[in-house]
Amino acid sequence: MIADADALSAFASLAQPTRLAIYRLLVGHGTEGLCAGDIADALAVPATTLSFHLAHLHKAGLIMQRRDSRSLIYSLDIERMNAVIAFLSDHCCGGRPELCRPASSSKGKPNESVRRQRKAV
The missing domain is CATH 1.10.10.10 (Winged helix-like DNA-binding domain superfamily/Winged helix DNA-binding domain)
Structure with a gap:
């Protein structure tokens, strides 16, 4: 940490x-x-x-x-860079790390949780 x-x-x-x-x-x-x-x-x-x-x-x-x-x-x-990245993902998205998945891992598409949130707004 x-x-x-x-x-x-x-x-x-x-x-x-x-x-x-x-x-x-x-x-x-x-x-x-x-x-x-x-x-x-x-x-x-x-x-x-x-x-x-x-x-x-x-x-x-x-x-x-x-x-x-x-x-x-x-x-x-x-x-050190891995620790910095972990710092970001450990403290992001209100404790919901599934929302912090990098865009490159989803090929530019938001993951299902983000899509549901966008619909709710």
């Missing part, structure tokens, strides 16, 4: 366009990650700006950093 303050830190970190772009880029590279130079090139972000945003994401616990020779490699902290 993730604390409210930790979830808020994660959300705040992702609420900035450059950090969200970095995170989305890293999602595509999973635990293998990318070196800082490759991230900067892919997003056309200056090194100093990138460093600031990577530090913010790292402090929020969303990404990990490791050294590979002279390069810093950044990758997702999958456990």
